[in-house]
Amino acid sequence: MSDRIPRARRRLLLVHSHPDDESITTGGTIARYCADPDTHVTLVTCTLGEQGEVMVPELEGLVAEQADQLGGYRIGELRAAAAALGLSDQRLLGGIGQWRDSGMVVADGVHAAAPPPELLHPRALSSAEARDAQIAALARIMDEVQPQVVVGYDPGGGYGHPDHVRAHEITMAASAATSSVRKIYWTVTPHSDIQRGLDELVGAEQEGLPWRLAKAGELPSVPDQTISTRLDVEPWLPAKVAALRAHATQLTVWQSGTRLAWALTNEIAQPLLRNECFTLVDTDGSPRPVTGETDLFDGIEVR
Structure with a gap:
């Protein structure tokens, strides 16, 4: 700290x-x-x-x-x-x-x-x-x-x-x-990311996935059109996985090859997204008309 x-x-x-x-x-x-x-x-x-x-x-x-x-x-x-x-x-x-x-x-x-x-x-x-x-x-x-x-x-x-x-x-x-x-x-x-992640886990039970897959619509998500900013965090996935594993009282991470999933105590498998x-x-909560950002600092002049 x-x-x-x-x-x-x-x-x-x-x-x-x-x-x-x-x-x-x-x-x-x-x-x-x-x-x-x-x-x-x-x-x-x-x-x-x-x-x-x-x-x-x-x-x-x-x-x-x-x-x-x-x-x-x-x-x-x-x-x-x-x-x-x-x-x-x-x-x-x-x-x-x-x-x-x-x-x-x-x-x-x-x-x-x-x-x-x-x-x-x-x-x-x-x-x-x-x-x-x-x-x-x-x-x-x-x-x-x-x-x-x-x-x-x-x-x-x-x-x-x-x-x-x-x-x-x-x-x-x-x-x-x-x-x-x-x-x-x-x-x-976004809805599509969740669905794509779940699709990638189909059949993972045969590879040792110990939890049931989430059902369609079971995991929280938002309509794709509300997304303004998408960050590719794949290069930092090892750090994210290590951080998730640090919270061992709360969740577990499963991996088989490139397949990654995690679950809380409810034992519902969720895809670990890339x-x-x-x-x-805006400060009043209204969406700002921006799409396609790849950096949270896009458009900000810093000194």
Whole structure:
């Protein structure tokens, strides 16, 4: 972690809800820009993921319902993932443990919904009372870093998790209040990329894939026409895979030759895609009429 103001001309800031989110949706992007000496990358993680399930049997006692030590353990996983991606500036919103994972209710497949309000922890990230303080905390980081480009989630948080929805809200509000911000992106996955990735995994069960393939429409995705920016992250896939594997309590990566898949504790195989895609939006959330970008800094003059 670093509190120094970056000297690089290009400055990228990403906001994610829990440890592992950064690697799942933007691991290749982070690795790509961290490899550029003229770009400073800052990752802001909003919670420690305290309510997560655990894939490693010998660590199941860490979960919230037992020792409630999972968040502290996941700090180590986050740091290992950051190292794999080449990331040196990783911050926890408000400091370690300021806001807590809200948990979720599984709606269907990998889609999520908010738990009943009475089940929320007093420090839950999605707490209505905490929103203004969270915006202020994120705005302070942005004021220090002065990013030109900010990456967050879409209004539905990608798959409905209440912490992703809150991360979207505070990212948009803090970005609107930060004069350096020139571009805001939502990390998204187009329908066609998901389908192509699933098609490439057909028959992988015979090669040892230990999970069932996701069904059509089961994985979160957006219409292709909403994509403004597509980054080829294949050169950084080894770094992304290493970062994903660092989050061993939460997910597992499977590989056979060039086939790559990963799964959470739900054991639904998801393709590990070679592109990471984004939608460019204005501060009010309206899409900006741009397509075909291959660099998040396209069109930005840097000094």
